[in-house]
Amino acid sequence: MSEQSPFDLPEGDPFGPHTLPYGVFSTAQAPAVRRLGVRFGRYVLDLSALPEPLRPAHAEVLAAPTLNPLLAAGRPVWAQVRAAVRTALTDPAHRSAVAPLLHPLDDVTLHLPFDVADYVDFYASEHHATNVGKIFRPDGAALPPNWKHLPIGYHGRAGTVVVSGTPVVRPRGQRKAPADTAPTFGPSGRLDIEAEVGFVVGAPSTLHEPVALESFREHVFGVCLVNDWSARDIQAWEYVPLGPFLGKSFATSVSAWITPLDAFDDARTAPPARDFPLLPYLDDADAEPGGIDLRIEVRINGETVSRPPFASMYWTAAQQLAHMTVNGASLRTGDLYASGTVSGPEPDQRGCLLELTEGKGPFLQDGDEVTLTAWAPGPNGARIGLGEVTGRILPAPATP
Amino acid sequence: MSEQSPFDLPEGDPFGPHTLPYGVFSTAQAPAVRRLGVRFGRYVLDLSALPEPLRPAHAEVLAAPTLNPLLAAGRPVWAQVRAAVRTALTDPAHRSAVAPLLHPLDDVTLHLPFDVADYVDFYASEHHATNVGKIFRPDGAALPPNWKHLPIGYHGRAGTVVVSGTPVVRPRGQRKAPADTAPTFGPSGRLDIEAEVGFVVGAPSTLHEPVALESFREHVFGVCLVNDWSARDIQAWEYVPLGPFLGKSFATSVSAWITPLDAFDDARTAPPARDFPLLPYLDDADAEPGGIDLRIEVRINGETVSRPPFASMYWTAAQQLAHMTVNGASLRTGDLYASGTVSGPEPDQRGCLLELTEGKGPFLQDGDEVTLTAWAPGPNGARIGLGEVTGRILPAPATP
Structure with a gap:
């Protein structure tokens, strides 16, 4: 039985291309390194490593260990990043470039995604x-x-x-x-x-x-x-x-x-x-x-x-x-x-x-x-x- | 009439050598640079620039723009820094080295001294x-x-x-x-x-x-x-x-x-x-x-x-x-x-x-x-x- 592609989501998966939530994860290989990710099905897309031409403008806010810089960047940047992520995950032309950036959810550790102010x-x-x-x-x-x-x-x-x-x-x-x-x-x-x-x-x-x-x-x-x-x-x-x-x-x-x-x-x-x-x-x-x-x-x-x-x-x-x-x-x-x-x-x-x-x-x-x-x-x-x-x-x- | 030395406090000044409170200040010359200071009478001692041999161990916590690193350092460091500051301000041997680090209180801008958590x-x-x-x-x-x-x-x-x-x-x-x-x-x-x-x-x-x-x-x-x-x-x-x-x-x-x-x-x-x-x-x-x-x-x-x-x-x-x-x-x-x-x-x-x-x-x-x-x-x-x-x-x- 062949493994299902991370790009092919089961029918009704609530974490499809219209959801795309943000989080912070680390891997077993680098447990001290916190990176921003987007959940897609049962995978996490590593946002810190999006290659050209997928990197959105203002990609520097994606290099942080928390969501706070992205949060602070404001609505136009939120829209740009979301569009770039959706393209990365849904345009078949990018699959070979994006596949190495997808980590199985079961293989990562998830962290508090932002520093809570009040x-x-x-x-x-x-x-x-x-x-x-x-x-x-x-x-x-x-x-x-x-x-x-x-x-x-x-x-x-x-x-x-x-x-x-x-x-x-x-x-x-x-x-x-x-x-x-x-x-x-x-x-x-x-x-x-x-x-x-x-x-x-x-x-x-x-x-x-x-x-x-x-x-x-x-x-x-x-x-x-x-x-x-x-x-x-x-x-x-x-x-x-x-x-x-x-x-x-x-x-x-x-x-x-x-x-x-x-x-x-x-x-x-x-x-x-x-x-x-x-x-x-x-x-x-x-x-x-x-x-x-x-x-x-x-x-x-x-x-x-x-x-x-x-x-x-x-x-x-x-x-x-x-x-x-x-x-x-x-x-x-x-x-x-x-x-x-x-x-x-x-x-x-x-x-x-x-x-x-x-x-x-x-x-x-x-x-x-x-x-x-x-x-x-x-x-x-x-x-x-x-x-x-x-x-x-x-x-x-x-x-x- | 000669100006009073910053080291000679008026009788009863509540900001003498037994008080030594910490704050954060900037000067008109460098309004964007926030530095840690200690109040002494009507002056502020610039903690970011204490010379040897007055620099306490762990002086790196004094180089921040807020008190938080000093706060986090814990009681032994608090005691070391306080002792060093008191020596700097009360030992006549250090007066010539310390005098340039004293800013008149009226010449500085004071800032919120620490980042408030809860x-x-x-x-x-x-x-x-x-x-x-x-x-x-x-x-x-x-x-x-x-x-x-x-x-x-x-x-x-x-x-x-x-x-x-x-x-x-x-x-x-x-x-x-x-x-x-x-x-x-x-x-x-x-x-x-x-x-x-x-x-x-x-x-x-x-x-x-x-x-x-x-x-x-x-x-x-x-x-x-x-x-x-x-x-x-x-x-x-x-x-x-x-x-x-x-x-x-x-x-x-x-x-x-x-x-x-x-x-x-x-x-x-x-x-x-x-x-x-x-x-x-x-x-x-x-x-x-x-x-x-x-x-x-x-x-x-x-x-x-x-x-x-x-x-x-x-x-x-x-x-x-x-x-x-x-x-x-x-x-x-x-x-x-x-x-x-x-x-x-x-x-x-x-x-x-x-x-x-x-x-x-x-x-x-x-x-x-x-x-x-x-x-x-x-x-x-x-x-x-x-x-x-x-x-x-x-x-x-x-x-x-």
Whole structure:
């Protein structure tokens, strides 16, 4: 049986010529050398070595060990590089030159693809916010009064964003159940996932200059999956009044692959109807459809537990960007912002175990492996994949 | 009248041989070249050009345009460099060699002295938390139930940390007074300061390995002043349930000078008595005194409005570091964490206008200039100064 050519993808492969996500890899031969790559099927194209005439203008940004220089280069360069890569992978005239640059995915090590500047996490699913509000604040309104007027968000810890595949050690911390008289210290007993979609900022913005809704594509480079691991017992005790801190900051896992925003042009969809009029800086009634029809799948130990629909999110990524900068805060290359847990209206569309089990658990056990995958419709029935996010739970450290 | 020698400091100068803070400067002759400097009186010693035999081992970390390589080098190198600098500035044998390296402070431009990795803001003054709790939550308990069990903190925006002297543009955003039926958009009408003390992490830590109380000095390099500018109206509307976001993220000002932790050895003081037993990872009853007797002064347009005593803080910087990492979160070189507003028990010791005016204002007006200064007792009656933090309020941008 002859080996299949790397250029011939199986029908329906979500990493075909309309996807072309970027990542950073090293090989067993040169484990200390990090190179930019583009995923194509089950192969990685080495971008650091594109020969003439395939080398795009500004190819110097492809020689770095992280995506940051490419991210900073801005939209015209993103388009040039993407066109060059697509030509390299689809024009049969280049096959003999390109074939030596293709590494089997199974032979490379993937790294965190960019240096994260600031990390912001939003709370943009009405279904999630409602479900969680009922569990955390059973005596109050499920949605806080501000929820439909602004996309609620907060800053998370950029230094503990890790690439897919990194094991997650069960965090320890303070917990206090309502019946306890004092907090106790120990491993989290309510370790959870949050299935989210992340947006990676490329072009920076200027301090004091808000980024308008319509400038979204000038600044945001691409999309990834995010698992915002959450220790619910630690979070519940600490989060009033200044928000989540140690219940989240131990690890946030992201895809090894960042899929360019342009890959989702065929998946654009209108967000849900708004229940309240929005202030002008958030009003997207006349803007291009701000939603993305991404279908997420959550698997635990290989078993599908949920299929959250990203199209159901109340707030869009463009609205989140406009909100995040409306006070004059600037963007830096490598800023990452995540959607918040994606939950749809159905019980099997919830993006975290807190919701899936209605607060009762079971939560994650040591040894559990969680994998998020997602795809969106592309042109002519193609599927546009996001890089998976996977992580296995390791036991908490022994005392102390 | 002859000019005073840079080596002869006025009596009581808080930037004498026991202080020696680090910063980054450029000169009018070479405005694009950033160099490390040490402040001595009204002069800056150019560290990039120390001649033999004054050059310390590892002098390569002094050739960078930011403090980060020195921060990362760790405590033994910090001690070597500090000793070399003190010798250079105090041993008369070196005066002729050192004099050409001293630039008048008024002739240089000071820059943000380090690249900020993650920024965390705590809430460690019992007086502040109590005063604010009464204003923001008049119907509830002033202190939340977790307050005396853990140092409450949250992540802020690292990308908008700016150096002293940077103007602060009044932010715009959503505000909604309780009597309003819907939020409105516009310039903050309740722009405030928060006088805080910041701690700069030098040596990084390993993911999954908490940093114990007694390892504080191995990781924390130095201290600065922080003005955590706050838009109270934006904050009040947005902060439930996930904490402050746009009410803080438009600007956080820090000193141009980072004073090494060792400079405060004579200012160590015990924190207030604890009202509840602390969990072991926070219990500092048998540790070295964790407080610092820093006396802060807040001036608005030259008039002193408050003198917050840092010694009154309930939670210490060592406890904050232990808490921040107890879940396994790692530290990076350049992490900055701030104490939270410093307020003492007296009405003229409150560290923000919200407290000073009991919620009624007036708050900051366009054109107001706010300056924070601080000093601590040093050896033999010397004063150890922190670099001032100053900033002037500029008007909000015109619509849109």
